[in-house]
Amino acid sequence: MDTQVADTLLGSLIDGRYRIRGRVARGGMATVYTATDERLERTVAVKIIHSAQGPEGRGFVERFTDEAKTIARLTHPNVVAVYDQGTHAGRPYLVMEYVRGRTLRDVLAERRRLNPDEALAITEQMLAAIAAAHRAGLVHRDVKPENVLVAEAPTGGVANLVDSVVKVADFGLARAVEASAHEEQGNQLMATVAYVAPELVTDGHADPRTDVYSAGIVLFEMLTGRVPYDGDRPVEVAWQHVDRDVPVPSTLVPGLPKALDDLVARATRRDPGARPTDAGALLAEVQVAREDLGNPNTRTAVLRRVADEPAVAQPTMVVAAVQPVERPAWARLPEGGSRAGRRRAAPEADDVWSRLAALRTQVLGHPQGRLAVAAAVVVLGLIAAVGGWWVGVGRYTVAPQLVSLSKAEAEAQATRAGFVLRYADPRHDEQVPKDAVLAQDPVSATRIQKGGTITLTLSLGPERFPVPDVVGKEYELAATDLADAQLKVVKGAARYDDSLPAGVVVATDPKAGTEVKPGDKVTVILSKGKAPISVPNLVGKNLTEARGILARLGLVLVEPPTVKESDKPKDEILGQSPADGTGVEKGAQVRLEVSQGPPLVVVxxxxxxxxxxxxxxxxxxxxxxxxxxxPNGIARFQSPGENSQVPPGTPVTLGCL
Structure with a gap:
């Protein structure tokens, strides 16, 4: 039988002000409650960090408080506002805006996937919130559907996702609790690794491009109904982000426009430098894509492509025009106006000209009117002059010198000067160290528009790669492999080899795996096949016997042999080089180690x-x-005599009388 444990916080009063009314959700880091602010008489949400996430001690509380202050300063209609913070029973808590609606995770659980227009509408508002955080120097670090709230639309309900209000929660909260060593494992962790950026997996680094990657994965899931990677363990999912490119959505949902494929691909590139620089840059690209999809010709083509797609939960509208006039001012999308808005009905041309003619007669027929016209002409002239100066000169400056700076230095200098940086494909250079700026476009001192874009090419450092392993290959194939690796091939002196046939590579100099640079020489040593003579086994034989064996085979003993202390009899062979069985030519030298005999003993x-x-x-x-x-007499003489040093076991003769 299942047992449900009562929540002791329900009905309690926190900080003498917030009356806990009900529990909304419980996650890996915190539990969210609805509460009544009895001072202001409004409904709020209270997020209380689990005790496992809040280690006892002032360090965590201070870090959490600092993060809460930063989040509270973040004001944006698409950001869940933070009203207050404190601690209750030793557990930190946040008091936040209460949003009536569901999380994007709940929406996806019900709908599986969204049509393109719904996905882009939600992505726009989500990115608007994250962009505001990026402008404030704050990185979310945990963008996922669980942290995206879909509020009730101004028209009522959440069925019309295009017109719903989207809010993003938990800014900075992940960083505030990341020091905890007791983070729960399970669904929460799985949800997180499904959206984690590669740089967070490899080196723990997070910047605005990290949020861009996670937002791209959320868009991918909204379009396809699934995350790009799954696995039995969270670490397997995380490393797939590092090792694999995110597939384009149209491979899973045929008929999706190429603009959406390109948008997801740009946001989820594994190299952070190849992504949009922050959420604001990605937001601009999303708005362009959404405007293009709103084109009637494009909309017809999309509808035709998805006509045969599997059905999804209603509504199934593919692209719908946005109606911003129905949205309150505090919740309007951050858009610069759509083509539809620019094409709104205007007065007929004839009506406009007639009104202008009447206005001209009225103004010029009065002296004050003529004076006003003259003043207006002067003002317009000044405006034109200033505008001409601005267009021709004032809006331009000169590009800074960024070549030879490190990537971090170049980004800092460009940020101070107000420039946007983009990165071209890096390349190797023998002189410029890795991650330093190798080239820039436009070059330094060139005229460039203020706030313009500078494209940097970073150095990969000196190009080094291992020597390919060509041992066992015929010379022609080995030479081709080495040449393909941009190495120069030199043929060295061949040598006998007992295991490889003639003409096959037996070794290279440098050896395989040695780091070299392009153009280095590699000497290839070929096999001459098995040698005509096999070195005999001489170990254990007497030196004189070994000399005779070597002489009969035409081999040369290196004289004098090396003498070593040993318990073996004098001149017995202890070791040899080459080893027995080695193939050699006639006249080859053989080195022997012989025993000098056991140490002498005293008689x-x-x-x-x-x-x-x-x-x-x-x-x-x-x-x-x-x-x-x-034998029963007295010993009168001995041989060897007393105190003689002789080998052990030397016979002694006694003369007894």
């Missing part, structure tokens, strides 16, 4: 001892004993 004095006792002393030290004359 003890046993003279004047009874013969049996003397024999026992010698034998106990490893000397074989031979007794002459009377």
């Amino acid at each position: 003890p004095r046993v003279i004047d001892l009874p013969c049996p006792q003397a024999q026992q002393v010698l034998q106990s030290q490893g000397f074989p004993v031979t007794v002459q004359f009377d």
